[in-house]
Amino acid sequence: MKWEPVIGLEVHAQLLTKSKIFSAASTRYGAAPNTQACAVDIGLPGVLPVMNIEAARMAVKLGLAIGATINRQSVFARKNYFYPDLPKGYQISQYELPVVEQGHLTIEVDGREKTVGITRAHLEEDAGKSLHEDFHGMTGIDLNRASTPLLEIVSEPDMRSAKEAVAYLKKLHELVRYLEICDGNMQEGSFRCDANVSVRPKGREQLGTRSELKNINSFKFIDKAIDYEIERQIDVLEGGGKVVQETRLYDAAKGVTRPMRSKEEANDYRYFPDPDLPPLVLDDAFIEDVRKTLPELPEAKRARFVQDYGLSAYDAGVLTSTREMADYYEQAVEAANADPKLVANWVIGDLSGYLNKENKEIADSPITVEMLAGLIRRIADKTISGKIAKDVFDAMWNEQGDADTIIENKGLRQITDEGAIEKLIDEVLANSPTQVEQYKSGQEKVFGYFVGRVMKASKGKANPQQVNKILKAKLPG
Amino acid sequence: MSLDKDTVEKIAHLARLQLNEQELQAYTDSLSQILGLIEQMNAVDTTGVAPMAHPQDTVLRLREDRIEETDQREKFQRISPATEAGLYLVPKVIE
Numbered sequence: 001m002k003w004e005p006v007i008g009l010e011v012h013a014q015l016l017t018k019s020k021i022f023s024a025a026s027t028r029y030g031a032a033p034n035t036q037a038c039a040v041d042i043g044l045p046g047v048l049p050v051m052n053i054e055a056a057r058m059a060v061k062l063g064l065a066i067g068a069t070i071n072r073q074s075v076f077a078r079k080n081y082f083y084p085d086l087p088k089g090y091q092i093s094q095y096e097l098p099v100v101e102q103g104h105l106t107i108e109v110d111g112r113e114k115t116v117g118i119t120r121a122h123l124e125e126d127a128g129k130s131l132h133e134d135f136h137g138m139t140g141i142d143l144n145r146a147s148t149p150l151l152e153i154v155s156e157p158d159m160r161s162a163k164e165a166v167a168y169l170k171k172l173h174e175l176v177r178y179l180e181i182c183d184g185n186m187q188e189g190s191f192r193c194d195a196n197v198s199v200r201p202k203g204r205e206q207l208g209t210r211s212e213l214k215n216i217n218s219f220k221f222i223d224k225a226i227d228y229e230i231e232r233q234i235d236v237l238e239g240g241g242k243v244v245q246e247t248r249l250y251d252a253a254k255g256v257t258r259p260m261r262s263k264e265e266a267n268d269y270r271y272f273p274d275p276d277l278p279p280l281v282l283d284d285a286f287i288e289d290v291r292k293t294l295p296e297l298p299e300a301k302r303a304r305f306v307q308d309y310g311l312s313a314y315d316a317g318v319l320t321s322t323r324e325m326a327d328y329y330e331q332a333v334e335a336a337n338a339d340p341k342l343v344a345n346w347v348i349g350d351l352s353g354y355l356n357k358e359n360k361e362i363a364d365s366p367i368t369v370e371m372l373a374g375l376i377r378r379i380a381d382k383t384i385s386g387k388i389a390k391d392v393f394d395a396m397w398n399e400q401g402d403a404d405t406i407i408e409n410k411g412l413r414q415i416t417d418e419g420a421i422e423k424l425i426d427e428v429l430a431n432s433p434t435q436v437e438q439y440k441s442g443q444e445k446v447f448g449y450f451v452g453r454v455m456k457a458s459k460g461k462a463n464p465q466q467v468n469k470i471l472k473a474k475l476p477g
Numbered sequence: 478m479s480l481d482k483d484t485v486e487k488i489a490h491l492a493r494l495q496l497n498e499q500e501l502q503a504y505t506d507s508l509s510q511i512l513g514l515i516e517q518m519n520a521v522d523t524t525g526v527a528p529m530a531h532p533q534d535t536v537l538r539l540r541e542d543r544i545e546e547t548d549q550r551e552k553f554q555r556i557s558p559a560t561e562a563g564l565y566l567v568p569k570v571i572e
Contacts (some may be wrong), residue, residue, distance in 0.1 A: 017542050018542050018543065018544055019542055019543060019544045019545070019546075023546060024540070024543060024544060024545035024546045025544065025546040026544045026546070032563055033562065033563035033564050034550045034553070034554070034563050034564065034565065035548040035550050035563070036546075036548070037550070037553075038546040038549065039549070039553070042553060044553075050538065050539075050540045051537055051538075051539050051540065052539070052540060052542050053539035053540065053541060053542065054541075054542035055542075056539060073530075075530040076537075080491070082493055083570070084565075084567040084570055097530070130570055131564060132569075132570070135561055135564070135566050137569055138559065138566040138567060138568060138569055139566070139567050139568070139569050139570045140561065140562070140564030140565070140566060141564055141565040141566070141567055142563075142564055143565070268491055270491065273530050273531065275531070275532075277531075277537055278530070278531040278533065278535045278536055278537050279530045279531060279536060279537060280536075280537045281536040281537065
C-alpha cells in the first residue's frame with residue numbers, strides 16, 4: 001500500500017519585547033536564576049497581569065505578513081495544569097478567540113510552489129524552567145522565563161513530507177526575523193517546534209491517528225525526526241497494529257522518537273476566559289499603525305534583487321536569507337559602486353565562508369561594508385587581481401587594516417606595466433631553454449608552464465591577461 | 478442535570494483537591510445544583526445577543542513595553558521552604 005504522510009507544525013516564537021507579556025520584568029536571556037521573576041511572574045497572591053502593548057503589535061505584524069485575519073477582539077484564557085515551573089497553576093493563553101486567524105505561507109520544494117495554511121497564531125505566556133540536575137534529590141526551578149511572551153503559530157496539516165515541513169519552518173523562521181519580532185535562536189529556545197505527524201493510505205480523505213513530536217530544537221533534526229516517525233507509523237500499520245495518539249520525544253543522540261510518560265489526563269486543561277483580563281480589542285488605527293512598520297518582506301526583496309541587480313534567483317535567495325545580509329549587500333553595492341554581481345560573489349563566497357567557519361553573524365563581521373567595498377573598488381580598477389584580493393580579504397579579516405593599507409604594506413599592487421612584465425617574461429624564457437625547445441617542437445601545453453613561472457616570479461602580482469598576451473607574442477610559433 | 482461521584486472525583490483530582498466521602502457527596506450535590514441553574518439559563522432565548530468574554534463591559538488596558546521591576550529574589554525566597562543557587566527547590570519532577 002502507498003502511504004501518505006500528513007504533517008502540521010506548531011511553532012512557539014518568543015517575542016522580542018523588552019519586558020514580559022503580563023509584567024514589567026525583563027525578558028533578557030541568561031540572567032542569574034529568578035532575578036527577573038517578579039511577583040506577577042511567580043504568581044504571588046493578589047497580583048494582576050497587565051498586558052504589554054508591544055506583544056500585541058508583534059502578533060499583528062506577523063498576522064499582516066501572512067495575509068491573515070486580525071481579530072478585532074480576542075480573548076485570553078486560562079489553561080490549567082499543575083507543574084512546578086508554572087506557579088499559578090495555569091498558563092495565560094488564547095483559546096477560542098486568538099488574535100490572528102487564517103493566514104498562509106508559500107513554500108518552494110523541488111522547484112514547485114505550495115501554499116501552507118496557518119490556522120491561527122495566538123499570544124500566551126511562557127513557563128519557567130525546571131533544572132533536573134541533582135539538587136539533593138530535588139528539582140531546581142528558575143522562573144526568569146515565566147511570562148515571557150510567546151506567539152504560538154499553528155499550521156494546517158498541509159505538509160506531505162519532512163522536506164515540506166523543513167521548508168515551511170525555514171520560511172517562518174526567516175519571516176519572524178525579518179519582522180524583528182523573534183530572534184529565531186533555536187538553541188536558546190526562542191523558536192521551538194512541535195510536529196503533528198500521521199499517515200494515511202494514499203487517496204483517502206480521512207486523517208490517520210497522529211502523534212505529536214516534541215523537542216525538535218534544531219533544523220538538522222526536524223526532517224530526521226519526522227522521517228523516523230513516518231516510517232515508525234507505517235511499520236505499525238503494516239504490521240496490523242494501530243497508531244496510538246500520544247506525545248513523543250525525539251532523541252537526537254539515538255535518532256529515534258519515544259513516547260513521553262503519559263501524564264494522567266494531561267489533556268484536560270479546562271480552559272476558561274481569564275477573569276483578570278478583559279478582551280483584547282484592536283481598532284483599525286492600531287492595525288494600520290502596525291502595517292506602516294512592516295519591512296520589505298523576503299519574497300519582494302528577492303524579486304527586486306533579481307530585477308535591479310541582475311542576480312540569479314539563487315544568489316538573490318542567499319543574499320535575502322536574512323535582513324542583515326541583504327542590507328549589508330545593498331550597502332556594499334552602493335559603497336563600491338561596482339558590478340552588483342561581483343559584490344554578490346564576495347558576500348556569498350568569501351564573506352559567508354569566513355562567517356560560517358567562525359560561526360559568526362554578519363553583524364559581527366570584522367570586515368565592515370566599507371572595507372569590503374574598498375577591496376572591490378581595487379579589483380574593479382585593476383589595482384589587484386581577484387586572486388590577490390583573496391589574500392587581502394584574509395588580511396582584512398585578521399584585522400590588518402583596510403584594503404588600501406594592506407595592498408600598500410604588503411606591496412600587492414598588480415603589475416600592469418608592460419615593460420616590467422616583459423622583463424619578467426624574458427628572464428623566465430632565458431632560464432627555461434628546455435621548455436622553449438619543447439614549445440618550439442609543438443608541445444603547446446608548455447605555455448601554461450611559462451605563465452606559471454612568470455606569475456610566480458611576480459609573486460602573483462602580474463596582470464594575468466597581459467602576461468598571456470605578451471608571452472604569446474614573444475614565443476615563436 | 479446531575480453529576481455522578483466519579484466525575485466529581487475526577488474534577489477534584491485535576492484541581493489537586495482531596496475529598497473525603499462526606500465532602501464528595503456534598504460537592505456532588507452542590508455542583509449538580511449549579512449545573513441545574515446553568516441549564517435554566519441555557520433555556521433563555523439569546524438569539525441576537527453577542528456573547529460576553531468578561532462580566533464587565535470593558536476592554537484590556539495595555540501598558541508600554543518598559544522594564545519597571547527590579548530584582549527582589551532575596552525577599553521572595555525568604556518565604557520559600559528550600560532554595561539553592563538562586564533556584565526554588567521542589568520535590569523531584571520526573572519527566
